Amino acid sequence: MSDQKKSNDSEPDDSKTKSQHSLDLDENLSTPKSEQNSPLQNKRKSNITPLSKLSTILILTICLASLFALIQTFINTKNDFTESKEHISTSVPKNLKGSVLELKSINCGWELSPDLENNSPPSVIVPVITIKEAIGSDGYLQIVFKDAEGNIQGDPNTFQFDSKKNSFVTTQRNDLKVRATSGLENMLSFSSYKLANSKDSAGPWSATIQESGPNGEWSTLAVFGIPSSKLNSNN
Numbered sequence: 001m002s003d004q005k006k007s008n009d010s011e012p013d014d015s016k017t018k019s020q021h022s023l024d025l026d027e028n029l030s031t032p033k034s035e036q037n038s039p040l041q042n043k044r045k046s047n048i049t050p051l052s053k054l055s056t057i058l059i060l061t062i063c064l065a066s067l068f069a070l071i072q073t074f075i076n077t078k079n080d081f082t083e084s085k086e087h088i089s090t091s092v093p094k095n096l097k098g099s100v101l102e103l104k105s106i107n108c109g110w111e112l113s114p115d116l117e118n119n120s121p122p123s124v125i126v127p128v129i130t131i132k133e134a135i136g137s138d139g140y141l142q143i144v145f146k147d148a149e150g151n152i153q154g155d156p157n158t159f160q161f162d163s164k165k166n167s168f169v170t171t172q173r174n175d176l177k178v179r180a181t182s183g184l185e186n187m188l189s190f191s192s193y194k195l196a197n198s199k200d201s202a203g204p205w206s207a208t209i210q211e212s213g214p215n216g217e218w219s220t221l222a223v224f225g226i227p228s229s230k231l232n233s234n235n
Contacts, residue, residue, distance in 0.1 A: 088206050089224040096221045098211045100139035101161060105132030108207060108226055110190065113183065125190040126154075126183030127226045129207055131176040138163045140212040145180040145226075148204030154181035194228050203228035 096103040106129065113126045127145050134141070143157040157178045160169040167174045184190050193203060205226045212218045 087223065089222065092224050092227065093222050096209065098136075098219065098221050100211045100213050101134055101136035101141055101221075103131050103134050103141075103209070103221070106130070107132075108224070110183070110226070111179070113179070124184065124186050126180045127205055127207065128177065128179045129209075130178075134161060134168070134174050134176060135166060136161060136163060138214055140216075141168075141176070142210040142212070142218065143178045144208040144210070145182075146206050146208065150206075153183065153205075196228070 092106060092108045094104075094106055096106065108127070108129045110125050111128050113124060129143055139161055141159045141161060145153045145157075147153050157180075159171075159176065161167070162169055165172070168176060184193060193205075196203075203226050206223060207226055208223045209221045210218045211221055
C-alpha cells in the first residue's frame with residue numbers, strides 16, 4: 001500500500017520535471033540569436049578601447065593633412081607655371097610709366113649690327129630699342145631680348161638712372177639706344193623671319209623692359225614682340 005502511494009506521489013514529480021524541461025526548451029527556442037550572442041558582442045565592444053579610437057583619429061588626421069598638402073602643392077605649382085608664362089603684347093608701347101621711371105617715345109625694330117666682328121656667334125641683323133626720353137627717380141632700367149623659343153639673346157642690358165642729373169650714368173644722357181649682341185646670322189634669315197610674319201604684326205622675338213629702385217627688386221613694365229618688317233639704319 002505504501003509502495004503504491006509512493007509510486008503515485010512520484011508521478012506528479014516526473015510530470016512536473018518534463019513540463020519544466022519543455023518550458024525551458026521553448027524559452028531557448030524563442031530567445032533571439034542576438035540575445036544569445038550578446039556575450040560575444042559585449043566582448044567585441046569591450047575590445048574598442050579609447051587608445052584604439054585615438055589611433056584611428058590620428059591616422060585620419062594624418063591622411064587629411066597629407067591630402068591638403070598635396071592639393072596645396074598642386075595649386076602652387078599651377079600658379080608658378082601660369083606666372084612664368086609671359087603675356088607678349090603684339091604692339092610696341094609708345095610710352096611706359098612705372099613707379100621708378102617714365103619712358104617716352106619708345107621704338108623697336110631691327111638693324112645691321114655695327115659690331116659684327118665682335119659678336120659671337122656673328123649676327124648681321126640684331127634687334128634694337130630706342131627711348132627718346134627717360135625721367136624719374138634713382139633706379140635701374142633693364143632690357144632683355146628673347147628669341148622665338150623664349151631664350152635670352154645677347155648680354156644683359158642694365159642701365160643706372162641718376163635722378164639728380166636726369167640721365168643714365170653710363171651715357172650722361174636721358175635718351176637711350178639699346179642693341180642686342182645676338183640676333184639673326186644673315187639677310188636670308190631676316191627675310192625668312194619677315195615672311196613668316198605679316199607686315200605689321202609682332203614677330204616671335206620679344207623684348208622685356210623692367211625697372212628697379214635702389215632696393216634691386218625688379219618689376220616688369222612691358223613685354224612685346226619685335227616687329228618683323230622694320231630694318232633701321234645703324235646710326
